[in-house]
Amino acid sequence: MRDKVFQQYFEQHSAGAFAMAxxxxxxxxxxxxxxxxxxxxxLKLARLPNDSTQFRLLLFKVVRNKAIDKxxxxxxxQSEEFNDGSTASEADNPQDSLSHQxxxxxxxxxxxxxxxxxxxxxxxxDWQGFSYAEIAQILDIESGTVMSRLHxxxxxxxxxxxxxxxxx
Amino acid sequence: xxxxxxQHTEVKLSGYLDGELxxxxxQTIYLHLKSCERCQQLYQELKSMxxxxxxxxxxxxxxxxxxxxxxxxxSRGFQWIGWLLLITGVSVIVAFTxxxxxxxxxxxxxxxxxxxxxxxxxxxxxTVLRQxxxxxxxxxxxGVDL
Numbered sequence: 001m002r003d004k005v006f007q008q009y010f011e012q013h014s015a016g017a018f019a020m021a022x023x024x025x026x027x028x029x030x031x032x033x034x035x036x037x038x039x040x041x042x043l044k045l046a047r048l049p050n051d052s053t054q055f056r057l058l059l060f061k062v063v064r065n066k067a068i069d070k071x072x073x074x075x076x077x078q079s080e081e082f083n084d085g086s087t088a089s090e091a092d093n094p095q096d097s098l099s100h101q102x103x104x105x106x107x108x109x110x111x112x113x114x115x116x117x118x119x120x121x122x123x124x125x126d127w128q129g130f131s132y133a134e135i136a137q138i139l140d141i142e143s144g145t146v147m148s149r150l151h152x153x154x155x156x157x158x159x160x161x162x163x164x165x166x167x168x
Numbered sequence: 169x170x171x172x173x174x175q176h177t178e179v180k181l182s183g184y185l186d187g188e189l190x191x192x193x194x195q196t197i198y199l200h201l202k203s204c205e206r207c208q209q210l211y212q213e214l215k216s217m218x219x220x221x222x223x224x225x226x227x228x229x230x231x232x233x234x235x236x237x238x239x240x241x242x243s244r245g246f247q248w249i250g251w252l253l254l255i256t257g258v259s260v261i262v263a264f265t266x267x268x269x270x271x272x273x274x275x276x277x278x279x280x281x282x283x284x285x286x287x288x289x290x291x292x293x294x295t296v297l298r299q300x301x302x303x304x305x306x307x308x309x310x311g312v313d314l
Contacts, residue, residue: 007238014234019226032229036237046305107220125186126221132188151182154214161217 006048009055010039016056016128017063023123024067034066041066060128061138110160118153125150173200177207185214 014035021031041062042048049055111119124130124138132150136143177200183189184197201208270279 010238011234014237015228016226018229022227028227031227032233032237035229036240039237103220104224107217107224111221122221126218127224127226129222132183132186147183147188148179150186151179154182154217158213158217 002048005050006043009052010059012052013056013059017059020060020123020128021063021067023127024064024120025070030070031067034063034070037066037069038062057130057134057137060124060130064138106161106164110157110164113160114153114156117149118156121146121150122153122157174204174207177201177204178210181207181211181214185211185218 017038018031018035021034022028025031025034038059042058049058111122114122121135121139124135125132130138132146133143135141135146135150139146141149177197180189180193180197184194187194189197201211269282
């Protein structure tokens with residue numbers, strides 16, 4: 001019973017968690033290992049959350065901690081490029097597609113220029129869609145801190161984007 | 169529009185964008201945005217940036233990789249079998265030693281004293297074990313630091 005529920009939730013949410021791990025570690029194998037470690041650690045818990053949202057929260061928290069462990073252990077962050085494509089491929093107009101691609105490239109570059117702290121909070125909110133309260137739990141910070149940190153992060157990202165696009 | 173109001177608004181702009189403000193707060197920001205072009209522009213920029221980030225591609229695991237992870241996990245069943253074997257083995261040895269001890273030659277008072285000492289140690293061990301198990305089951309912070 002427990003295994004079935006675990007499997008269902010894990011399959012449901014592991015894709016997002018993998019994306020986060022990959023974004024943090026920038027290495028496919030390391031990200032997969034982080035997911036696997038998280039899976040083992042969660043199975044060892046006496047009690048697992050019995051609703052999907054709480055499970056997702058815990059999974060992200062554990063995967064994040066595993067990824068941080070890996071970063072500390074072997075400093076893999078610089079090894080692989082995160083950007084291996086963009087979502088703009090479906091654009092009809094080739095010129096449109098080109099400017100889209102450029103836009104995404106700039107966004108990637110700007111994101112990588114941010115500090116880990118800022119990048120992580122932006123990605124958790126805008127990329128993974130967590131609420132402030134959930135982000136506070138995942139990052140182990142006060143929920144009041146989330147809004148201000150996120151806002152500072154967004155302002156910094158905007159600045160970096162402006163510099164890249166030459167608007168500044 | 170006063171600088172101070174803009175500053176006050178700017179701090180909460182992200183909260184407004186994410187729908188994380190109270191109704192009253194978002195009403196204030198909404199009204200300010202309607203009348204302040206500068207804040208409105210910042211808001212629009214943040215909004216479009218947020219949408220772009222949301223559309224960034226998420227790298228995915230193949231189904232095979234996921235399956236491998238799910239099938240590779242250590243089985244809890246084997247752990248139980250291990251514990252069962254260990255406990256059975258230890259119980260047999262303890263029972264055999266106790267039997268040898270009781271059926272051996274020697275004055276009764278020494279046997280009783282030694283039994284009391286062994287019994288006391290075993291009892292204390294079980295008490296501590298019980299406490300640890302209760303703490304493990306009820307501690308809600310357990311597993312937070314994984």
